Amino acid sequence: DTAVSQTPKYLVTQMGNDKSIKCEQNLGHDTMYWYKQDSKKFLKIMFSYNNKELIINETVPNRFSPKSPDKAHLNLHINSLELGDSAVYFCASSLISGRGNEQFFGPGTRLTVL
């Protein structure tokens, strides 16, 4: 009965590889997000996706690409992984029209790049 789910929970990979993280929400929300949390716990928003409109944080390298097949899913694909990509990635969702854009977070994916 998970509201926002992510897979995998842990991802260990080599530099240069391409990987994807999947996210699904069953809350009926209209907006989904990807956040990156570094080792100092700093939370940085990477993308927001609302009704087919993608808002990109300009500081995010174009190796990162979100893909949304429908309103309930927002996957994150990362090309040519680098050491600095190691972090915990959180997916979140919200309902823009209500609850003041309260964020509902997934459990996180800990990505380790070797």
Add this chain to the structure above:
Amino acid sequence: AQSVSQHNHHVILSEAASLELGCNYSYGGTVNLFWYVQYPGQHLQLLLKYFSGDPLVKGIKGFEAEFIKSKFSFNLRKPSVQWSDTAEYFCAVNPHSGGSYIPTFGRGTSLIVHP
């Protein structure tokens, strides 16, 4: 663009001590304000929120926050902390209108409570 400042980056307390974590934001319009908590190894979850009305809001686990519009502040308080309150605390702001859906988070405050 709005910004959120959390002045205390690391706070260490003993059990039963009182807690106040500062949060200030910069935005000229009406905002929705949130405090989220992240327990060790877990995801962020909502602690409390302010949309409108009574500026003193109560959340889960005995936490409360007061919105002071003139000071652009939304400080988090708890009269008596417990060891289980050890966590990372994030303040966040979202404009109340205009269809903005990019929330802004503060850098977080790490709270350690010693038993």
